[in-house]
Amino acid sequence: xxxxxxxxxxxxxxxxxxxxxxxxxxxxxxxxxxxxxxxxxxxxxxxxxxxxxxxxxxxxxxxxxxxxxxxxxxxxxxxxxxxxxxxxxxxxxxxxxxxxxxxxxxxxxxxxxxxxxxxxxxxxxxxxxxxxxxxxxxxxxxxxxxxxxxxxxxxxxxxxxxxxxxxxxxxxxxxxxxxxxxxxxxxxxxxxxxxxxxxxxxxxxxxxxxxxxxxxxxxxxxxxxxxxxxxxxxxxxxxxxxxxxxxxxxxxxxxxxxxxxxxxxxxxxxxxxxxxxxxxxxxxxxxxxxxxxxxxxxxxxxxxxxxxxxxxxxxxxxxxxxxxxxxxxxxxxxxxxxxxxxxxxxxxxxxxxxxxxxxxxxxxxxxxxxxxxxxxxxxxxxxxxxxxxxxxxxxxxxxxxxxxxxxxxxxxxxxxxxxxxxxxxxxxxxxxxxxxxxxxxxxxxxxxxxxxxxxxxxx
Ligand SMILES: Cc1ncc(COP(=O)(O)O)c(C=O)c1O
Numbered sequence: 001x002x003x004x005x006x007x008x009x010x011x012x013x014x015x016x017x018x019x020x021x022x023x024x025x026x027x028x029x030x031x032x033x034x035x036x037x038x039x040x041x042x043x044x045x046x047x048x049x050x051x052x053x054x055x056x057x058x059x060x061x062x063x064x065x066x067x068x069x070x071x072x073x074x075x076x077x078x079x080x081x082x083x084x085x086x087x088x089x090x091x092x093x094x095x096x097x098x099x100x101x102x103x104x105x106x107x108x109x110x111x112x113x114x115x116x117x118x119x120x121x122x123x124x125x126x127x128x129x130x131x132x133x134x135x136x137x138x139x140x141x142x143x144x145x146x147x148x149x150x151x152x153x154x155x156x157x158x159x160x161x162x163x164x165x166x167x168x169x170x171x172x173x174x175x176x177x178x179x180x181x182x183x184x185x186x187x188x189x190x191x192x193x194x195x196x197x198x199x200x201x202x203x204x205x206x207x208x209x210x211x212x213x214x215x216x217x218x219x220x221x222x223x224x225x226x227x228x229x230x231x232x233x234x235x236x237x238x239x240x241x242x243x244x245x246x247x248x249x250x251x252x253x254x255x256x257x258x259x260x261x262x263x264x265x266x267x268x269x270x271x272x273x274x275x276x277x278x279x280x281x282x283x284x285x286x287x288x289x290x291x292x293x294x295x296x297x298x299x300x301x302x303x304x305x306x307x308x309x310x311x312x313x314x315x316x317x318x319x320x321x322x323x324x325x326x327x328x329x330x331x332x333x334x335x336x337x338x339x340x341x342x343x344x345x346x347x348x349x350x351x352x353x354x355x356x357x358x359x360x361x362x363x364x365x366x367x368x369x370x371x372x373x374x375x376x377x378x379x380x381x382x383x384x385x386x387x388x389x390x391x392x393x394x395x396x397x398x399x400x401x402x403x404x405x406x407x408x409x410x411x412x413x414x415x416x417x418x419x420x421x422x423x424x425x426x427x428x429x430x431x432x433x434x435x436x437x438x439x440x441x442x443x444x445x446x447x448x449x450x451x452x453x454x455x456x457x458x459x
Pocket of ligand 1: 073131132133134135137166167168169239243244272273274275300301
């Protein structure tokens with residue numbers, strides 16, 4: 001059966017014999033809630049997800065959802081990759097764990113590193129494995145410190161990031177993150193981080209009223225480097241498409257100017273591709289759309305379609321060369337128990353095999369372009385929202401304001417009509433991001449590669 005046929009006929013959910021109320025009670029009694037309020041967790045009737053297949057999920061009460069979020073931007077290949085399950089089983093039986101550091105290694109981590117450097121932009125030919133996106137960005141901080149210290153620039157420790165960025169929840173990564181709620185209650189954060197405005201034409205305070213973008217926001221990087229003193233600035237980090245900040249794609253020209261500024265002041269440029277990596281924007285890494293090579297790429301999620309925890313940092317050879325010339329006895333005192341975990345890496349290898357050579361991502365992108373024209377009914381409007389908001393399908397966002405149970409989509413084309421939140425018996429599952437007084441951005445941005453196909457089939 002072709003993939004298309006498989007998802008045109010979603011499987012009936014199997015009857016669940018779970019006592020959902022008991023599960024909810026146990027959750028309330030035993031787990032500390034994260035990324036939700038304590039009160040909501042204590043009182044709320046949260047959804048207990050019990051099964052997934054393709055782009056669909058089922059909760060413990062048998063309700064079906066179209067997963068518009070790919071889990072949380074990670075399950076790009078959907079929920080039923082038996083080849084991945086088989087790869088896990090095979091590796092578990094052969095070697096369930098051994099170290100990827102301390103002078104040990106394992107075949108899956110060696111092979112995955114080789115595959116990653118093969119697919120990375122030229123020059124990014126070293127890999128450090130970690131367990132997720134936050135750890136990847138912690139690693140970025142420490143790599144940059146070691147790199148400049150070895151070159152005699154101990155003072156180069158300041159990081160510059162965007163004010164709507166999300167880089168993770170661990171202390172260093174949360175400090176890089178620009179979203180205020182990630183700092184509230186935990187301050188003081190790392191002091192050596194500055195945030196500059198996110199390039200977002202729709203809400204731009206620099207040149208929003210002018211006919212075209214002037215890239216003034218990129219020039220802010222230079223301004224802040226000069227304010228801080230170039231001798232103190234280590235790296236600039238940005239997501240090519242902001243995720244938690246509201247699905248905002250940054251223009252290619254932005255990164256071209258950023259690259260030039262970083263080169264001018266000997267500042268490392270880091271592309272956080274935790275959600276944009278591995279084909280989500282139609283190229284292996286989203287920064288490739290800009291035609292510039294960053295000095296580091298942090299990545300996770302799509303690296304193994306979220307089936308097991310895995311992340312990686314790809315480093316430019318200039319960083320490795322500096323490390324190699326370090327004084328005798330220098331080591332990189334960094335790494336985690338699960339860095340290069342063989343089972344997680346085996347899943348990464350299988351994932352790369354499945355998405356190679358990105359045919360899936362490219363198909364999804366073309367499909368999104370096709371459905372853009374279908375906006376004739378309320379249901380089709382949803383498609384339109386899914387497909388055309390900011391053009392980097394399948395990575396799409398819409399800004400919305402709520403009016404009762406209806407949602408108004410705000411975009412540059414403001415003549416969108418309203419659509420109902422729940423269109424049919426299958427609920428579209430979306431996450432919300434970037435809450436502020438003005439708006440709430442719906443993260444339609446992270447749909448699995450096949451969601452668009454499924455929605456298109458329904459129209
Ligand atoms: C761009 C970006 N960086 C870093 C992270 C943190 O990744 P993790 O949750 O795996 O630690 C995320 C998580 O969503 C992310 O979107």
